[in-house]
Amino acid sequence: MSTPLDSDDPFLPRRNPHLEGHAAAEARLLDSWNSGRMHHAWLIGGPPGIGKATLAFRMARFVLAKGGEAGGDALFAPPPSPTSLVVDPANPVFKRVAAAGHADLLTIQRTWDEKRKRFKRDLPVEEVRRIAPFLRLTSAEGGWRVVVVDGADQLNVSGQNAILKILEEPPPRTLILLVADNVGALLPTIRSRSRRLMLEPLPEATVRTLLFRYRPDLEEAERTALARLAEGSVGRALELQSAGGLDLYKAMLGLFETLPRLDLLTAYQFVDGVLRGQDDAAWTAVTELVGWWLGRMARARARGALPPEVVPGEAALMQRLLQGSQRAGGLDRWVEVWENTNHLFTKADSANLDRRQILMNALLRIEDAAA
Numbered sequence: 001m002s003t004p005l006d007s008d009d010p011f012l013p014r015r016n017p018h019l020e021g022h023a024a025a026e027a028r029l030l031d032s033w034n035s036g037r038m039h040h041a042w043l044i045g046g047p048p049g050i051g052k053a054t055l056a057f058r059m060a061r062f063v064l065a066k067g068g069e070a071g072g073d074a075l076f077a078p079p080p081s082p083t084s085l086v087v088d089p090a091n092p093v094f095k096r097v098a099a100a101g102h103a104d105l106l107t108i109q110r111t112w113d114e115k116r117k118r119f120k121r122d123l124p125v126e127e128v129r130r131i132a133p134f135l136r137l138t139s140a141e142g143g144w145r146v147v148v149v150d151g152a153d154q155l156n157v158s159g160q161n162a163i164l165k166i167l168e169e170p171p172p173r174t175l176i177l178l179v180a181d182n183v184g185a186l187l188p189t190i191r192s193r194s195r196r197l198m199l200e201p202l203p204e205a206t207v208r209t210l211l212f213r214y215r216p217d218l219e220e221a222e223r224t225a226l227a228r229l230a231e232g233s234v235g236r237a238l239e240l241q242s243a244g245g246l247d248l249y250k251a252m253l254g255l256f257e258t259l260p261r262l263d264l265l266t267a268y269q270f271v272d273g274v275l276r277g278q279d280d281a282a283w284t285a286v287t288e289l290v291g292w293w294l295g296r297m298a299r300a301r302a303r304g305a306l307p308p309e310v311v312p313g314e315a316a317l318m319q320r321l322l323q324g325s326q327r328a329g330g331l332d333r334w335v336e337v338w339e340n341t342n343h344l345f346t347k348a349d350s351a352n353l354d355r356r357q358i359l360m361n362a363l364l365r366i367e368d369a370a371a
Contacts, residue, residue: 011214013053013054013056013057013150014057014097014098014100014107015098016054016057017086017087017089017094018054018210018213019051019054019055019058020051020202020206020209020210021050021051021200021202021203021206022050022051022055022199025044025055025197025199026055026058026084026085028197029042029055029059029085029197030082030083030084030085032195033062033063033066033082034081034082038063038175039194039195040167040170040174040175040176041167041170041175041176041177041178041193041194041195042059042175042176042177042178042194042195042196042197043152043178043180043183043186043190043191043194043195043196043197044056044177044178044179044180044197044199045179045180045181045182045183045196045197045198045199046181046198046199046200046201047181047201047232047233048181048233048235048236049230049233049234049235049236049237049238049239050199050200050201050202050232050233050234050235051199051202051234052179052180052181052199053148053150053179055197055199056148056150056177056179057097057148058085058086058087059085059175059177060097060105060146060148060175060177061085061087061091061093061094061097062082062085062086062087063143063144063146063175064093064097064102064104064105064141064143064144064146065087065091065093065094066082066143067141067142067143067144103140103141104139104140104141104143104144104145104146105145105146105147105148106130106131106134106145106146106147106148107147107148107150108123108127108128108130108131108147108148108149108150109123109127109148109149109150109151110122110123110150110151110154111124121154122154122155122156123149123151123152123154123155123159124159125155125156125158125159125162127159128149128155128159128162128163129162131147131149131162131163131166131176132162132165132166134147135147135166135170135171135174136171139173143173144173144174144175145171145173145174145175146174146175146176146177147174147175147176147177148177148179149163149176149177149178149179150179151179151180151181152178152179152180152186152190153180153181153182153183153185153186155186157187160186160187160190161187163178163190164187164189164190164193167190167193167194168193176194178190178194183196183198200232201231201232201233202232202233202234203232204227204228204232206234207226207227207230207232207233207234207237208223208224208227210234211223211226211227211234211237211238211241214234214238215238215241218241222241222246225246225249225310225311226240226241226245226246228308228309228310229245229246229249229289229292229310231292239281239285240285240289242281243281243282243284243285244282244285245285245289246311248274248282248285248286248289249289249293249310249311250311251270251273252270252286252289252290252293253311253313253314253317254266255267255270255363256317256321256366256370257317259321259366259367259370260321260324260367260370260371261367261371262363262364262366262367267360267363268360270363271356271359271360271363274286274359275355275356275359283355286359287345287348287359290341290345290362290366291338291341291342291345294334294337294338294341294366295338296318297318297321297322297334297338298331298334298335298338300318300322301322301330301331301334302331306318306319321370324370324371333369334369336369337365337366337368337369340365341362341365341366344358344361344362345358345362
């Protein structure tokens, strides 16, 4: 979820006591701790918004709370092996981590863009250079020192090399948790020096359950639609809800109902609605939704089977458009417009192009594919 580090949101990863759907990953971390040979670096990967950072902070709290009790550091008979990573929210360690005030925990993440209401794309190398001095300090509470790098895949080569030096010669009783959406963007040497935990997207039912926990005010039909749009990412579901993504999706499908001959007046009204007030959240939501819908079209054409509906009537629209395009290249046309449209949106963000023109261009390309 795109929320600033100093937000009061109780479901920020460092404050969130809940984690659903990743029992196997939790068990692997716990087994490593109980073995007395805890690896110093873990790479937690998987799609955005599925709980990677929440798992990292859960592990950080556990290690900071346990201190020297386990891992082969006890002076006499070791205490019973822990059976869970859960730390009670009433525990002082939990409270200090939640308040970003634990002296033995360093969090490195992208800075918040107040204007765009989201994290900036890059993780500055200056942030990474804070790690080495932090780890050279003696533990303030006599236990471990923990570093969470959230968005490690957003580091440039200099930043990754700085991380690599730390991984090569870590101080004793150090735990480094690297969180990455795209593990492949990291240097092979970083991947080889870290234990890898790859998290899977959440089941749709789990996303619905989490939406009920985080947003109990939503209607059941809205939770179901958001869960289907988010495809296993509760973070994406919450971001779409915050940006009015479900209404934008319905408006987009209403526009596509005019295909194969696009209603230009409706198209311009749709674009104006998205760009009104220079709302970056609406722009981001629409560009993601258009690309996602085109991907669904291409996959449906390739598989010969329609996906589950997000909103009523969507299957009939998709069926009509797919049947109409069978005589004109079918799959190749939809794949091409999917790829070209994603490229257009990426270019618009990176080169600061006219968003109105880019979005209209994308809609006209979809019209061409449907013709």
